[in-house]
Amino acid sequence: MSLERVHDMNAEPDPILIAQKLTKLYGDRIGCRDVSFSLWPGEVLGVVGESGSGKSTLLRCLAGIDRPTGGEVMFRHADKPISLFDIPEPTRRKLMRTEWGIVHQNPRDGLRMDVSAGGNVGERLMDRGDRHYGKIRAAAIDWLTRVEIGEDRIDDRPRQFSGGMQQRLQIARVLVPEPRLVFMDEPTGGLDVSVQARLLDLLRVLVRDLGIAAVIVTHDLAVARLLTDRLMVMKDGAVVEEGLTDQVLDDPQHAYTQLLTSAVLAA
Amino acid sequence: MTMMLKAEGLTKQFVLHNQGSVTLPVFAEVSFTVERGEAVILHGQSGVGKSTLLRILYGNYRPTLGHVHVRHGGDFVDIVTATPRRVLEARRKTLGFVSQFLRVIPRVKTIDIVKDPMLARGVTDDEASRRAGDMLARLNLPERLWSLAPTTFSGGEQQRVNIARSFVDPSPVLLLDEPTASLDATNRDVVVELIDEARKAGSAIVGIFHDEAVRDRVATRRLDLTAYRAAA
Ligand SMILES: Nc1ncnc2c1ncn2[C@@H]1O[C@H](COP(=O)(O)OP(=O)(O)OP(=O)(O)O)[C@@H](O)[C@H]1O
Numbered sequence: 324m325s326l327e328r329v330h331d332m333n334a335e336p337d338p339i340l341i342a343q344k345l346t347k348l349y350g351d352r353i354g355c356r357d358v359s360f361s362l363w364p365g366e367v368l369g370v371v372g373e374s375g376s377g378k379s380t381l382l383r384c385l386a387g388i389d390r391p392t393g394g395e396v397m398f399r400h401a402d403k404p405i406s407l408f409d410i411p412e413p414t415r416r417k418l419m420r421t422e423w424g425i426v427h428q429n430p431r432d433g434l435r436m437d438v439s440a441g442g443n444v445g446e447r448l449m450d451r452g453d454r455h456y457g458k459i460r461a462a463a464i465d466w467l468t469r470v471e472i473g474e475d476r477i478d479d480r481p482r483q484f485s486g487g488m489q490q491r492l493q494i495a496r497v498l499v500p501e502p503r504l505v506f507m508d509e510p511t512g513g514l515d516v517s518v519q520a521r522l523l524d525l526l527r528v529l530v531r532d533l534g535i536a537a538v539i540v541t542h543d544l545a546v547a548r549l550l551t552d553r554l555m556v557m558k559d560g561a562v563v564e565e566g567l568t569d570q571v572l573d574d575p576q577h578a579y580t581q582l583l584t585s586a587v588l589a590a
Numbered sequence: 591m592t593m594m595l596k597a598e599g600l601t602k603q604f605v606l607h608n609q610g611s612v613t614l615p616v617f618a619e620v621s622f623t624v625e626r627g628e629a630v631i632l633h634g635q636s637g638v639g640k641s642t643l644l645r646i647l648y649g650n651y652r653p654t655l656g657h658v659h660v661r662h663g664g665d666f667v668d669i670v671t672a673t674p675r676r677v678l679e680a681r682r683k684t685l686g687f688v689s690q691f692l693r694v695i696p697r698v699k700t701i702d703i704v705k706d707p708m709l710a711r712g713v714t715d716d717e718a719s720r721r722a723g724d725m726l727a728r729l730n731l732p733e734r735l736w737s738l739a740p741t742t743f744s745g746g747e748q749q750r751v752n753i754a755r756s757f758v759d760p761s762p763v764l765l766l767d768e769p770t771a772s773l774d775a776t777n778r779d780v781v782v783e784l785i786d787e788a789r790k791a792g793s794a795i796v797g798i799f800h801d802e803a804v805r806d807r808v809a810t811r812r813l814d815l816t817a818y819r820a821a822a
Pocket residue numbers: 349352353354355372373374375376377378379380381542
């Protein structure tokens with residue numbers, strides 16, 4: 324191929340999310356400390372580390388759910404950076420609903436269990452301002468199909484679904500408004516391996532096709548390798564190593580990362 | 591002559607923190623350049639660090655010292671110090687790596703695996719499909735397999751999918767780690783042809799081949815790593 328085609332990378336876009344020295348303390352217990360990074364549109368960042376290392380704490384601060392003890396989260400909105408915890412609560416809630424999405428480990432935390440599958444998806448479009456019933460229903464069907472839930476299940480409630488289906492429904496609910504940024508905490512936790520593989524492939528394709536940025540917390544290094552571009556390794560609340568995902572996994576530099584990658588057979 | 595890749599003072603030692611912090615020196619101060627249309631073959635006995643060097647060129651391993659400058663579009667990217675986004679961008683458009691093994695992604699069809707890098711470079715879907723089909727056919731992969739995920743394929747079949755993906759639109763800089771290892775003689779010949787075509791079309795190639803006959807056919811230059819061996 325000719326070299327002439329290779330040319331468009333000099334225009335640096337701005338990061339969509341910037342964390343600066345994020346710290347969250349629970350009394351004298353450390354949730355996370357001094358975490359800084361930038362995330363660009365279309366980039367998928369993985370966060371790995373042992374249980375209790377602060378992954379969920381970090382994610383909750385980034386997503387605006389918990390207020391950090393120190394540091395700042397900057398989100399790029401309408402072409403300028405805003406500081407997430409400096410804006411009024413209702414504005415933050417609105418951003419959370421429209422510009423980003425959160426996939427919870429337990430689908431029950433992200434779904435309305437007493438609302439039909441179609442309603443769980445359609446509701447998000449109404450949040451966005453869509454009012455046309457026919458269009459909303461058509462979009463809901465489209466999304467259920469994309470996550471491989473049959474159209475005939477549209478009126479069923481989530482509690483009539485298996486765990487894997489609930490998780491896929493949650494993902495549809497989060498992605499339907501086409502957020503620019505998605506946070507996921509162990510999106511495949513608690514699912515059996517074959518269901519995981521389908522879900523992972525679905526996520527991989529959706530993230531790529533929609534060009535959204537994502538932060539994915541996982542303890543599963545194979546999941547990290549498949550879905551993420553970059554990796555942060557956390558220990559005791561702090562980031563001990565970060566870089567390109569394949570480099571961190573294949574040539575880990577830090578003692579803790581070496582332990583983590585040698586503890587599994589082949590990620 | 592157009593320089594495509596410049597390795598500068600590459601030194602690698604592994605530090606195994608959880609095995610008493612043993613330091614494992616592999617090589618020191620490796621420097622070389624590769625021009626457009628050249629195929630440099632890495633030499634030296636098992637363990638001398640050929641794969642390690644190739645992985646460093648790709649950004650998969652981190653050198654202890656040194657730099658890897660790759661011509662990417664109009665300028666050079668230092669793969670060692672560039673941000674992950676920049677390295678990924680360089681890999682998407684400029685730097686290709688072909689190993690002995692296909693990393694199978696669950697559920698993705700063979701034809702889509704081969705199309706994927708072309709689509710990422712902006713080739714239309716129709717053209718990508720046509721070229722992917724031609725390439726799979728050239729590598730003697732039966733058409734009935736094209737719509738299947740390679741999870742259940744034999745080692746040699748998977749390897750041909752891998753080759754098809756890498757050579758259907760060869761990168762300007764191609765790194766090859768034993769790409770012919772699990773192939774029969776017929777398919778090995780096809781791969782040698784593909785490598786030669788890519789080189790003549792302008793790709794700069796750095797490769798490792800255990801088969802002496804293949805080496806002879808592919809190489810325009812050899813680099814023996816034995817001389818750079820680091821003392822333990
Ligand atoms: N609400 C809370 N109150 C007090 N301590 C908390 C609270 N939430 C988390 N912690 C503590 O903060 C630390 C980090 O917890 P966190 O849930 O972020 O870990 P994690 O990396 O997500 O672990 P896991 O992989 O088990 O989910 C832990 O020591 C935990 O006990």
